[in-house]
Amino acid sequence: MGLFSFIxxxxxxxxxxxxxxxxxxxxxxxxxxxxxxKAINSLGFEVKDLKVNVNEDTAIIYGEASDQATRExxxxxxxxxxxxxxxxxxxTTAVQEPEAQFHTVVRGxxxxxxxKVFYGNAMKYPVIFEANKPMLTHPDKIYPxxxxxxxxxx
Numbered sequence: 001m002g003l004f005s006f007i008x009x010x011x012x013x014x015x016x017x018x019x020x021x022x023x024x025x026x027x028x029x030x031x032x033x034x035x036x037x038k039a040i041n042s043l044g045f046e047v048k049d050l051k052v053n054v055n056e057d058t059a060i061i062y063g064e065a066s067d068q069a070t071r072e073x074x075x076x077x078x079x080x081x082x083x084x085x086x087x088x089x090x091x092t093t094a095v096q097e098p099e100a101q102f103h104t105v106v107r108g109x110x111x112x113x114x115x116k117v118f119y120g121n122a123m124k125y126p127v128i129f130e131a132n133k134p135m136l137t138h139p140d141k142i143y144p145x146x147x148x149x150x151x152x153x154x
Contacts, residue, residue: 068097
């Protein structure tokens with residue numbers, strides 16, 4: 001899919017405070033990668049041979065996702081992490097499907113407003129909510145800077 005940009009200072013705080021020496025920076029990058037893998041696995045996403053590398057504020061993801069939705073959700077879990085500004089997606093997909101669009105939440109957004117823009121119908125917000133589970137736990141709990149999947153309608 002390619003390189004995706006995110007807001008570095010928005011999102012879940014998984015990493016903590018940075019290090020200063022080169023050795024500590026390498027150890028920190030490895031720790032960040034491990035934390036991202038744990039976050040992905042904790043959500044139950046099926047990715048064969050999952051590997052994540054972190055280079056400064058860029059995460060590179062490898063592996064084979066079970067489907068396109070899983071692939072996109074993994075990108076979002078990684079990208080919606082504080083300290084990650086871009087995600088280099090090098091994953092493959094076991095089943096080829098149409099790609100979703102991504103939307104960065106801005107102040108004043110709601111899932112119904114986003115659904116109105118993308119689908120022409122505010123009542124289609126549950127489609128967006130379902131497409132972003134389990135990262136979203138409630139339709140009203142979105143925040144500025146968060147990136148959401150907007151799947152095509154069937």
